Amino acid sequence: MNSKLIKYQNEPIYLLFVGLLAASFFSATFLINRSISLDGGHWYWSASLRYFYTLLFLSVGFIFLKGFRFYKAILKEYFENILFWSIAGTIGFGFFYSLICYAADFSPAWVVATTWQMTILASLFVLTFFGKKLSKKIWFFTLVVFIGVTLVNLSHFDLSNLDKLLLGSIPILIAAFSYPTGNQLVWERKIKKEQEGVNIHVLNNSFAKVFLLILGSSPFWLILYFFINPTPPSSGQFISVALVSILSGVVATTLFLYARNHANTTTKLMLVDATQCGSVFFALFGEVLFLDGSFPNTIGWLGLIITISGLLFLTKSK
DSSP, rough: OOOOHHTTTHHHHHHHHHHHHHHHHHHHHHHHHHHHTTOOOOOOOOOHHHHHHHHHHHHHIIIIIIOHHHHHOOOOOOOHHHHHHHHHHIIIIIHHHHHHHHHHHHHHHHHHHHTTTTHHHHHHHHHHHHHHHHHHHHHHHHHHHHHHHHHHTTTTGGGGGGHHHHHHHHHHHHHHHHHHHHHHHHHHHHHHHHHHTTTOOOGGHHHHHHHHHHHHHHHHHHHHHHHHHOOOOOHHHHHHHHHHIIIIIIIIHHHHHHHTOOOOOOHHHHHHGGGGGGGHHHHHHHHHHHHHOOOOOOOHHHHHHHHHHHHHHHHHHH
């Protein structure tokens, strides 16, 4: 790795940039899933096929770029700790993404993306649950970020479809707690093993952690299939989900976990988690460009400014 990159990879501004970059790729999820839903595709396939494709892409990448020995080391880590990865994968990937895809049946992309920002506040509670101490400034500026996102939401709020809004929002609220919980379980395991002097080199690879979480979620997808018995996916859904897998499952998730892996303080961890609010703006602009959406009104632009300001203040918080 470039020496200058190594020098700055733990800096807040660098982590902010990587986190926002991940958010830009992750926003494709909301847009494509909504498009699939409008075309009549079942949400189960949008969720499960994404992880199947991602697992396939990562397997090929490991074997050709890292070697079969590294690939075997990842599988060994999974099978030796299958209970842990099943729990972390089910919570962090299974609950999270199945609920996100389910919500796309009831809400447009911008609603899903905006409601998803509850994960910012959810991360505070998750970190607190795991014994992390957060300063009052962190709580305050994270709340500022959330207020900004809420203003963007209010600028497009429509009470005429309240039932659909609730059906699209409540699952995402659950997903908002699931995602940071799963990621934090992995982070805690990595730190614990380092403190015990155990070198689990696969946990230092962001792609490997994504792979392990996907494997861990596999039992969940199998059980869910027999529980809901979905209609078969269309050929177009196969292609769309493959695109989501590349943009979100591989690129976005790996960038996000990379940033989290280099967040060596609780404050920086919170910053990385907070950058995911950027996906609402990328999704909004995506709707304008590709789905004939409209630009934000005055309240929306105010929310955008407040959110960006909150993120910048988070980079300076101790």
